[in-house]
Structures are given as structure tokens and as C-alpha cells.
Amino acid sequence: MTDPKPVPRTTKGTRTRGRLLAAAEQVFADLGFHDASIVKITEAAGVGQGTFYLYFHSKIDVFDEVVEDLNRRVRHAMIEASSRATNRIDAERAGFAAFFAFTAEHPALYRIVRQAEFVSPGALRKHYTRIVEGYMTGLAKARAEGQIGDIDPEVAAWALMGIGEIVGMRWVLWGDDVQPGGPTSTLPPDVFEQAMRFIERALAPEGENR
Amino acid sequence: MTDPKPVPRTTKGTRTRGRLLAAAEQVFADLGFHDASIVKITEAAGVGQGTFYLYFHSKIDVFDEVVEDLNRRVRHAMIEASSRATNRIDAERAGFAAFFAFTAEHPALYRIVRQAEFVSPGALRKHYTRIVEGYMTGLAKARAEGQIGDIDPEVAAWALMGIGEIVGMRWVLWGDDVQPGGPTSTLPPDVFEQAMRFIERALAPEGENR
Amino acid sequence: MTDPKPVPRTTKGTRTRGRLLAAAEQVFADLGFHDASIVKITEAAGVGQGTFYLYFHSKIDVFDEVVEDLNRRVRHAMIEASSRATNRIDAERAGFAAFFAFTAEHPALYRIVRQAEFVSPGALRKHYTRIVEGYMTGLAKARAEGQIGDIDPEVAAWALMGIGEIVGMRWVLWGDDVQPGGPTSTLPPDVFEQAMRFIERALAPEGENR
Amino acid sequence: MTDPKPVPRTTKGTRTRGRLLAAAEQVFADLGFHDASIVKITEAAGVGQGTFYLYFHSKIDVFDEVVEDLNRRVRHAMIEASSRATNRIDAERAGFAAFFAFTAEHPALYRIVRQAEFVSPGALRKHYTRIVEGYMTGLAKARAEGQIGDIDPEVAAWALMGIGEIVGMRWVLWGDDVQPGGPTSTLPPDVFEQAMRFIERALAPEGENR
DNA sequence: AATGAATGAGAGTTCATTCAT
DNA sequence: TATGAATGAACTCTCATTCAT
Known part of the structure; x- marks a missing residue:
């Protein structure tokens, strides 16, 4: 929409911006978008209220940046982990493990x-889609090589995404004997x-489930 | 928390309450919880602002009721559909189909x-858990009867939930060439x-995947 | 632009709205539009801040109403005064006198x-135009009857407006030994x-100036 | 009030100050005093925010300078034009023409x-008074020489000011089929x-109107 | 001479909720 | 049962000005 706020020109500026971004992530996570307020974010960052608007257009603007950042970081963790595997199944295990570790x-x-x-609008779809794309290319390649069965890679990729998402929510976020929000x-x-x-x-390839 | 508001005594009261609940569902769906306001809900219901507090304690109070109501309705639709099936796999198909139809x-x-x-807090977990419980009992019974393979029913049930959730989001809510929010x-x-x-x-039971 | 705020339904509401309008006129006059604040207006009216928005969309919205109101009131005073005159010149004298009295x-x-x-935007033009229209019809009629000389009524009407405006400003608003803003x-x-x-x-008709 | 900011010592400084003044005139004209901001002015001038306060005490300070400057320029244009006339009436025509041209x-x-x-406070009165003084001396002299009728030069001078002001506003600023602000x-x-x-x-002298 | 960073008071506006009728 | 009026705390965001470099 609007032009992004200009990049800080001084080192001090860069540090302040970084502090604000980290504070925003914290406050959004603790309080949720709506209960997070600019006052709380700037207090957490230790700067004046007005300073916020030197680096971000609006509350939504930081939120988008925070989401982008988290997306980059999970994907990095997952790719890093699965890149060392030698077959698809191992890659999947490693990727999932990394995902759950990151979540925790x-x-x-x-x-x-x-x-x-x-x-x-659209931010969540973008987030999911980016992760799914990683799965998809992996699955498509594996299918071509006969490492996995004959399943549509796109649907399978979204299914994996869904499984990871809900298992992470159920057992990592909510734990087993854990209070909501704990x-x-x-x-x-x-x-x-x-x-x-x-x-x-x-x-599993046809005829191979154990 | 607080005692629930007393059930309306008159028929007129019951109708008014019903109108408010329906209006709330509509407004929450269109605008989201935070942008939905009591004014908008009462306007949509065609009643005065004060009337709202005759039937609900607070905004969160209606929200909870709306969620409960949707949960009941979705589970009803799924159980209804799957109850006519003669084996687990068919039951699963019917249940999923009903879920996607309801979503659409x-x-x-x-x-x-x-x-x-x-x-x-806790409302989403409750919603998911209730649906998952339906799956779990079905899966546990099916496993005992050898209709399905040797998988932990709880984990499998959550996995099914996750798949349904994300597929519904991806293809029903977001469609394929659809704008966000459309x-x-x-x-x-x-x-x-x-x-x-x-x-x-x-x-599938061991040795049976096709 | 937007629909006007609904008319108050109760007597109490009508009184509150009236108090707000009067307070706004006072505060705008004392402080100017920009230094006038909703807080000051509502304090002057003796109501809570939120009450203001029950009756007006915005600060500009009240401002427009106040301007309309003043316009109605000057024109009423001028017409009232000049309507008793029997010729154009007397009517002009009476109208001007009324205008200066109102100003004072x-x-x-x-x-x-x-x-x-x-x-x-456009509000001042509307204000002037409405007053000028009163002059114009009077002058046009007077010219047709030979009471005044052969001058274009529109230009003459605006000239009268300009004279009244500046004389009022110079001698009524600013007085002679008066501090600015006094x-x-x-x-x-x-x-x-x-x-x-x-x-x-x-x-004066041609050949008649003394 | 406060001492004026010292005159810039270097040529570069003089140029910067000049650019700021011109930018301020532009921005004030486009946006109005309140919506004009120091940021916008300094951006328009192509200098940093802090630079502004090297040459002006405050926002009001530049505003005053801009007004002074415009006043000087308008009066210069009017005097220049009317100085070539040989009688009062011609001088008036030339002065008015110059005023409208400047306005356009x-x-x-x-x-x-x-x-x-x-x-x-007081700035507008000063602006008007200075222009009026030009009229007044001209009219007083012309009356002494019998070139114009027996009218008080001060009141007449303000009347001329008022006519010029409103005619300029009505036909130059607002045009005839022109949108407000156009x-x-x-x-x-x-x-x-x-x-x-x-x-x-x-x-006109007594007995001479045509 | 010049600047970008920082500030915080204050602006307009919204809204869940209470209350008198 | 129903309501419109009223509230005030809280929100996001702006901006003239100061300051260290």
C-alpha cells in the first residue's frame, strides 16, 4: 500500500528498530494483537511512543513484519534440518521434528x-502456502523417484501441514495437563x-505399509 | 464464572434472544470479534442496545454461546452422516463429506x-476436543475389530481433525482463484x-494399502 | 457524505444536543477551530466526551452546524430590519445597521x-453567497424601479458584502484602541x-450624488 | 518577542534559508497552517528537520515571515502600477488591476x-492596515485637490480594501464554475x-456621477 | 552548518457497559 | 420487557521541538 518506512540511517536507529520488533513479537504473543497496544510495545522496547512511528506505519505494519519474520525462521529451521536426510521419509521426520522443536x-x-x-487479509494463507510449497516440491520429487506412493503432492502437502499444525497445538502448545494459555x-x-x-x-509406496 | 442469564420467561423474550444470537453469529462472521460491536449486533437484531444485556452478560458471553452452537451443529451433521455407514472407512468418508459441506x-x-x-481461553481446545472424541471412539472400536491398522486412536483422531481443518480452509474457505476474505x-x-x-x-490394516 | 446523526428521541436528548451546540459555538469563537478540542467542548457543555458523538459525527460536523446556524441568524436579523423600509436606500441602511449590531x-x-x-471546503462561499443573494434581489428590483443607478446587481451586491465585512472587522471587531483578540x-x-x-x-441614480 | 534568529553568515546559509521560506509559502498555501508540518516544509525544501530551527524560532515564526513577504510584494505591485497614473481614478484602476493580477x-x-x-494575533490587521494606508494618503491628497468627492478618506480606503478583497475572492479564487479549493x-x-x-x-466629485 | 533520532503531550474517536425511564 | 442516553477509559496516531553527533 504505502511506501515502507525508510531504513534507519544510523546504527542507533537500527538498534532501536530491532528492539521495537522484538518487543512487538513478545507483546503480540503474550497479549494477542488486539490487546497489544503501542504503549505496551514501546514500553517493552524502552522507547517513547512516537518513536514507534519512526519505523513502522501502524500496528498492523509491525504485525506483518513479525509474521514474515517468524515464517522465515520456521522455514529456515525446517529446511536446515531436513536437508541432511537421504530419503523422503527421513527428511519428513527431520522436518517435523524441527517444526515441533521450534514451536516448543x-x-x-x-x-x-x-x-x-x-x-x-491473506497473511495466514501466505504463511501456510510458503511452508506447503516446501513439502510439495519434496513430495513431487519423491513420487517421481518411487520413494512414496501415488498421491497428489499438493493435497498430501496440505495434509502434512494440517497434521503438524494440530499436533503441535494439541501436544506442544496445550500440553497434556496444562492450563489454557500456560x-x-x-x-x-x-x-x-x-x-x-x-x-x-x-x-508409503503401494504394498509397503507395515 | 457468573451465573448464566435466566432463561427468558415469555415467548417474546425467547424470540428476542434468538434474534440476538443469530445476529451475533452473522456479525462475528462478517467483522470478526473485535470489530463486531454491541451496537452492530443489536442493530442487526432490530432491538435497542440495552436489550442485549437482558440476555447476555457480555460480548464474550454471546461469543461463547455462538461457538457452542456451531460446535453442536457441526458435530450433529457429521454424526448424522456417518451413522448410516457400515464400516469405519465409509463412516470416515461420510463424516468428512458432511464436514466440508457444513463448512461451505x-x-x-x-x-x-x-x-x-x-x-x-480454552474455547477452541474444547471445540476441537469434542469433535476429536467422536473420531477416537470410532477409531478405537474399528481397531479392536481389525478394520484399521495398528495406530494410536488419539493421535490418529487429531491427525484427521488437522487434515479436515486445513483442507477445508485451503479449498473451501480460500477456494482456488479466490481473493482473501471472499x-x-x-x-x-x-x-x-x-x-x-x-x-x-x-x-488401512497392515499390508492393505493400494 | 455520511447520514446525519439521528435526531434525539427524548426531551433530555434534545436538551443535551442543544447544550453541545452552544458550547461548541462558544469554544470555537474563543479558541478557534484547531485549538478547540472535543474535551473542551464537552466540558463546557457539562457532558462526557462520548456523549458528543451521540449527536455529531465529528468536530467538523459540529463546526458546519454552528456556521449554518450563525448564517441563519444574521440573515434573519438583516431581513427583519430591512423589511420595514420603504425604499432601497433605507433598506440598505437598516440592513447594514442590523449587521453591525449583530456583529457587535x-x-x-x-x-x-x-x-x-x-x-x-465551500462553507465560507456558501455563507457569503446566501447573504449576497439577499442583496442581489433587492438591488435588481430597485434598479428596475429606477431607485438606484445602472449598476450590475451581482457585482454591486458582492461589493456591499465586502464593505460590510471589512468595516465590521475594522471598527467592531478590532475597535480603535483595542488589543487584538480583545x-x-x-x-x-x-x-x-x-x-x-x-x-x-x-x-445613487445618475446625476444624483450629493 | 524573542530575538530574531541571526542572519545567516554564509552564502550557503542564505540559500538554505531562502529555500525554507519558499517551501513554507508553498506548503502553507496548499495545506493551510495547521496541516502544514515542519516535516513537510523541510522535505519540500530538501533539508533535514533540524535545519529548520537554525533559521526560524518556530512554525509561527516562519508563518509571520511569509505573511510579511507577501504583504511587501503585493504592495509593491500595486504601488508600481498606480504610480504611473496622472489622476486618482486612473491610479485606482491601475492599483486594482495589479491587485487582481497578483491574486490570480x-x-x-x-x-x-x-x-x-x-x-x-494582529498579523491580519497589520496586513490590511498597511495596504489601506496607501489608499488613504492617495485619497486624502485627491480630496484636497478636488479630484474626488467629500468622503472621509479612512472609511473610503477600508471600503476599497473590502471591495477588492471580496471581488478577488469571489471571481479570482472561486472563479465561476469552479469547485471549492480548485x-x-x-x-x-x-x-x-x-x-x-x-x-x-x-x-466621484459631487454632481458628477454618470 | 546540518541532520536524523527521539520525545511525550495531546489530538479525535470508539465502545462495552450502566442506568433511568 | 425494552430502550435510548450517557459515560470515560482506552485506543491509535501526529507533530513541534530538542539534542547528540
């Missing part, structure tokens, strides 16, 4: 990104195994 | 329920087939 | 209306006589 | 000066003739 460490991922839907736990190993088993059976 | 007809389901997370489409038949194929392979 | 009693007329230019005085009789003499000579 | 070319004259009233036109010749006719009749 940065619950902000869920708490912020899932609000995008109601804040910034701290996260890590994914119990047996749940991880069962989830991977479900996925592997779905993807 | 009542996009409010997504647009409202997914906000619950940021509005009413109208819904129905799920394309081939996507449904592929999704079911994915699920059936994951659930 | 309601300096808000100048202090508010002249800001309209910078606040509400209280108004009434127009000195000899200034009034000289101004009328100027006008009468300009309008 | 520099609508900033109106758009800025008329705001002075609400920005800088571009200016030049004064239609017949309007000029009628206005001069009005003035000449008012000023």
Missing part, C-alpha cells in the same frame, strides 16, 4: 501467526512416533 | 471458531478423493 | 465563519454615516 | 494571509469594469 521454543509462532487471519511443553516422543507412523503409512 | 454452507464455522483462541466455494471432488485416499492409506 | 453582539460570527474557509466595540456613528454615504453615492 | 498569480496571498487571523481564474473584464464603475461613482 517459540510458542509465539502459533500465538501470533494464527491471528494473522483476522488482522491482515507454558508449552515439548512433544512427547511416543506421540511423535505415532504421528510419524500415521504419515509414513499414508505416504 | 456455514463459513462462520471457521471465521468464528478460530478466533475463540484469542477471545475465550466467498467460499465447495470442495472440488478430486481434492476430496485425494484427501480420502491419504487418510485411507494411513488407516 | 455576536463576534463569534466573524471568529467562526472566517475560519470555515480552512476547515470545511472585546468588541460598537460601530462609531460617524463611521457608519461615512460608510453609508460611500454606498449611497455608489448606488 | 499568487493565490497564496489569500490562502495564507486570511489564516493569519487565527494564527498570529485553481484560480483571472478576473473577467466585465466584472472588473462593473467593480470600477461602482468605485468611481462612490468617489
Whole structure:
């Protein structure tokens, strides 16, 4: 829409902007978009209210940046992890493990990104689509090589996304004996195994499920 | 928390309450929880502002009721559909089909329920859990009868939930050439087939995936 | 642009709205549009801030109403006064006298209306035009009857408007030994006589100036 | 009030100051005093924000300078034009013509000066008074020489000011089929003739109006 | 001479909720 | 049962001005 705010010209400016972005991530995660206020964000960053508008057009503007940033970071973590695998199934395991680890460490991922839907039109779709695209190319290649069964890569990719999303929410964000809104736990190993088993059976080449 | 508002005593009161609930569902779906205001809800219901507080404690109070109501309706539609099936796989197909049909007809389901997370602590978890419980009992029974493979029913149930959720979002809510926020489409038949194929392979008894 | 705010339904509402309008006139006159604030207006009216928005869309909205109101009131005073005259010249004298009297009693007329230019596009032009139209019809009729000389009524009407405006500003608003922004005085009789003499000579039928 | 900012010592400084003054005139004319901001002015001048305060004490300070400047320029144009005339009536024609021409070319004259009233107490009165003084001395001399009728020069001078002001506003600033705030036109010749006719009749020596 | 960063008071406006009728 | 009026805290955002570099 509007031109992005000009990049800070001084080192001091760059640091201030960084502090604001980090503070915004924190506050959005803790309070949600609507209860987060500019006052709270600037207080958390230790700057004056007006300073905020030196670096961002609006509350939505920072929110979008925070979402972009989180998206970049999860995808980086997942790609990094799965790139060392030698076959699709191992790659999937590694990617999922990385995703759940990231979730446990940065619950902000869920708490912020899932609000995008109601804040910034199209932002959530963009977030999901970017992750799904990673899956899709992997799956398409694996199918061509006969590593997985004959399933449409796009639908399968979205299914994987859905499984990861809900399992992460159920067992990492909500834990098992955890109060709503409370701290996260890590994914119990047996749940991880069962989830991977479900996925592997779905993807296995014809005649190979165990 | 607080005692629920007393049930209306007169028929007129019951009708007014009903109008408010319907109006709230509409307004929440169109505008989102935060941009929905009591004024807009009461205007849509054709009553005065004060009247609202005769039937609901607060904005969150109606929201919770609307969520409960949608949850009831979706589960009813799914159970109804799957109850006529003679085996687990057919039941799953019917249940999913009903879910997607409901979604296409009542996009409010997504647009409202997914906000619950940021509005009413625990409400989303409750919503998901109730649906998942339906799956779980079905899956546990099917496993005992050897109709499906040896998978943990709880994890599988959540996985199914996640797949339904994301496929519905991707193809029903967002359609394919659809602008964000635009109208819904129905799920394309081939996507449904592929999704079911994915699920059936994951659930199939050992040695049976095709 | 937007629909006008609904008329108050109760007597209490009508009184509150009236108090707000009067307070706005006062505050705009004292402080000017920009330094007038909703807080000051509502305090002057003795109501809460939010109450203001029950009756007006915005600060500009009240401003427009105040200007309209003042316009109605001056024109009423001028017409009332000049309607009792039997010829054009007397009518002019009476109208001008009424205008200066109104100005002395309601300096808000100048202090508010002249800001309209910078606040509400077209509002000042509308104000002037309405007054000028009164002059114009009178002058046109008088010319047809030979009571005044052969001058274009439109230009003459605007010229009269300009004379009234500046004389009022110079001698009523600014007085003679008066500090800027201070209280108004009434127009000195000899200034009034000289101004009328100027006008009468300009309008006199050919061959009649004394 | 405060001491004026010291005159720039270097040529570069003088140029910067000049650019700021010109930018301020432009921005004040386009946006009005209140919507003009220091940021916009400095951007238009192509200098940093802080630079502004090297040459001016405050926003009001530049505004005053801009008004002074316009006043000087308009009076210069009028005096220049009327100085070549051999009698009062011709001098008046030439002066008015110059005034309208200046207005058409520099609508900033109106758009800025008329705001002075609400920005800088006494500034508008000073502006008008200076122009009026020019008229007054001319008229007093002409009356002594019998070139014009027996009218008080001060009142007549203000009347002339008022006529010029309003005719300029009505036909130059607002044009005839022009939207509020739109571009200016030049004064239609017949309007000029009628206005001069009005003035000449008012000023004509006794027994001479035609 | 010049500048970009920083500030905080204050602006207009919204809205869930209460209350008198 | 129903209502319109009233409230005030809280929100996002702007801007003239100061200051360290």
C-alpha cells in the first residue's frame, strides 16, 4: 500500500528498530494483537511512543513484519534440518521434528501467526502456502523417484501441514495437563512416533505399509 | 464464572434472544470479534442496545454461546452422516463429506471458531476436543475389530481433525482463484478423493494399502 | 457524505444536543477551530466526551452546524430590519445597521465563519453567497424601479458584502484602541454615516450624488 | 518577542534559508497552517528537520515571515502600477488591476494571509492596515485637490480594501464554475469594469456621477 | 552548518457497559 | 420487557521541538 518506512540511517536507529520488533513479537504473543497496544510495545522496547512511528506505519505494519519474520525462521529451521536426510521419509521426520522443536521454543509462532487471519487479509494463507510449497516440491520429487506412493503432492502437502499444525497445538502448545494459555511443553516422543507412523503409512509406496 | 442469564420467561423474550444470537453469529462472521460491536449486533437484531444485556452478560458471553452452537451443529451433521455407514472407512468418508459441506454452507464455522483462541481461553481446545472424541471412539472400536491398522486412536483422531481443518480452509474457505476474505466455494471432488485416499492409506490394516 | 446523526428521541436528548451546540459555538469563537478540542467542548457543555458523538459525527460536523446556524441568524436579523423600509436606500441602511449590531453582539460570527474557509471546503462561499443573494434581489428590483443607478446587481451586491465585512472587522471587531483578540466595540456613528454615504453615492441614480 | 534568529553568515546559509521560506509559502498555501508540518516544509525544501530551527524560532515564526513577504510584494505591485497614473481614478484602476493580477498569480496571498487571523494575533490587521494606508494618503491628497468627492478618506480606503478583497475572492479564487479549493481564474473584464464603475461613482466629485 | 533520532503531550474517536425511564 | 442516553477509559496516531553527533 504505502511506501515502507525508510531504513534507519544510523546504527542507533537500527538498534532501536530491532528492539521495537522484538518487543512487538513478545507483546503480540503474550497479549494477542488486539490487546497489544503501542504503549505496551514501546514500553517493552524502552522507547517513547512516537518513536514507534519512526519505523513502522501502524500496528498492523509491525504485525506483518513479525509474521514474515517468524515464517522465515520456521522455514529456515525446517529446511536446515531436513536437508541432511537421504530419503523422503527421513527428511519428513527431520522436518517435523524441527517444526515441533521450534514451536516448543517459540510458542509465539502459533500465538501470533494464527491471528494473522483476522488482522491482515491473506497473511495466514501466505504463511501456510510458503511452508506447503516446501513439502510439495519434496513430495513431487519423491513420487517421481518411487520413494512414496501415488498421491497428489499438493493435497498430501496440505495434509502434512494440517497434521503438524494440530499436533503441535494439541501436544506442544496445550500440553497434556496444562492450563489454557500456560507454558508449552515439548512433544512427547511416543506421540511423535505415532504421528510419524500415521504419515509414513499414508505416504508409503503401494504394498509397503507395515 | 457468573451465573448464566435466566432463561427468558415469555415467548417474546425467547424470540428476542434468538434474534440476538443469530445476529451475533452473522456479525462475528462478517467483522470478526473485535470489530463486531454491541451496537452492530443489536442493530442487526432490530432491538435497542440495552436489550442485549437482558440476555447476555457480555460480548464474550454471546461469543461463547455462538461457538457452542456451531460446535453442536457441526458435530450433529457429521454424526448424522456417518451413522448410516457400515464400516469405519465409509463412516470416515461420510463424516468428512458432511464436514466440508457444513463448512461451505456455514463459513462462520471457521471465521468464528478460530478466533475463540484469542477471545475465550480454552474455547477452541474444547471445540476441537469434542469433535476429536467422536473420531477416537470410532477409531478405537474399528481397531479392536481389525478394520484399521495398528495406530494410536488419539493421535490418529487429531491427525484427521488437522487434515479436515486445513483442507477445508485451503479449498473451501480460500477456494482456488479466490481473493482473501471472499466467498467460499465447495470442495472440488478430486481434492476430496485425494484427501480420502491419504487418510485411507494411513488407516488401512497392515499390508492393505493400494 | 455520511447520514446525519439521528435526531434525539427524548426531551433530555434534545436538551443535551442543544447544550453541545452552544458550547461548541462558544469554544470555537474563543479558541478557534484547531485549538478547540472535543474535551473542551464537552466540558463546557457539562457532558462526557462520548456523549458528543451521540449527536455529531465529528468536530467538523459540529463546526458546519454552528456556521449554518450563525448564517441563519444574521440573515434573519438583516431581513427583519430591512423589511420595514420603504425604499432601497433605507433598506440598505437598516440592513447594514442590523449587521453591525449583530456583529457587535455576536463576534463569534466573524471568529467562526472566517475560519470555515480552512476547515470545511465551500462553507465560507456558501455563507457569503446566501447573504449576497439577499442583496442581489433587492438591488435588481430597485434598479428596475429606477431607485438606484445602472449598476450590475451581482457585482454591486458582492461589493456591499465586502464593505460590510471589512468595516465590521475594522471598527467592531478590532475597535480603535483595542488589543487584538480583545472585546468588541460598537460601530462609531460617524463611521457608519461615512460608510453609508460611500454606498449611497455608489448606488445613487445618475446625476444624483450629493 | 524573542530575538530574531541571526542572519545567516554564509552564502550557503542564505540559500538554505531562502529555500525554507519558499517551501513554507508553498506548503502553507496548499495545506493551510495547521496541516502544514515542519516535516513537510523541510522535505519540500530538501533539508533535514533540524535545519529548520537554525533559521526560524518556530512554525509561527516562519508563518509571520511569509505573511510579511507577501504583504511587501503585493504592495509593491500595486504601488508600481498606480504610480504611473496622472489622476486618482486612473491610479485606482491601475492599483486594482495589479491587485487582481497578483491574486490570480499568487493565490497564496489569500490562502495564507486570511489564516493569519487565527494564527498570529494582529498579523491580519497589520496586513490590511498597511495596504489601506496607501489608499488613504492617495485619497486624502485627491480630496484636497478636488479630484474626488467629500468622503472621509479612512472609511473610503477600508471600503476599497473590502471591495477588492471580496471581488478577488469571489471571481479570482472561486472563479465561476469552479469547485471549492480548485485553481484560480483571472478576473473577467466585465466584472472588473462593473467593480470600477461602482468605485468611481462612490468617489466621484459631487454632481458628477454618470 | 546540518541532520536524523527521539520525545511525550495531546489530538479525535470508539465502545462495552450502566442506568433511568 | 425494552430502550435510548450517557459515560470515560482506552485506543491509535501526529507533530513541534530538542539534542547528540
